[in-house]
Amino acid sequence: MFWIVLLLVLGALFLMAELVLLPGVSVGGILALACDAAAAYFAFVWYGTTAGWITIGVIFAVAIVVTIFSLRAKTWQRLSLRQQITSSSMDTPQEHDVKVGDRGVAVTRLAPMGKVEINGRTYEAKSATELIDQQSEVEVTGFENFNVLVKKVK
Helix, strand or coil, X not given: CHHHHHHHHXXXXXXXXXXXXXXXXXXXXXXXXXXXXXXHXXXXXXXXXXXXXXXXXXXXXXXXXXXXXXXCHHHHHHHCCCCCCCCCCCCCHHHHCXXXXXXXXECCCECCEEEEEECCEEEEEEECCCCECCCCEEEEEEEXXXXXXXXXXX
16 A cells, blocks of 8 residues: 555656646656556555556546646746846947947948947947948948847948
8 A cells, every 4th residue: 555655646746847847748747657557557456446446536636636736826936036137238239329320340241130340349230131241331220129220331
């Protein structure tokens, strides 16, 4: 009886680990299934048909309870990150006084993304219209997120 109860408890723990820590069909789910199958098998072999069916019923009941407990919002809140990020680690080009109309040089090829140097600083840039070769003169046409939008000066 001890081994059957131990296998049921291990199966419940592995099922909870699968639902909370290791989502998807992985080691936790396979081990939970193996423990539950072994508990049912031993119950049928050692104690007979009635004990085997009772064990299967207990397995289903425990699985339902573990699933409900694992999927409750409070369970997820205990495991989730609560810290909020309040600052930006990246500076925007506008913070460095880059304005529409400023000119610079393409440090790398813009196809369509690359790097440009404007006012002595290097920025991530995007060309909206064409590919721009390295060392070509560019002009700022706008901003998109942390990128500078540029066009080739003709």
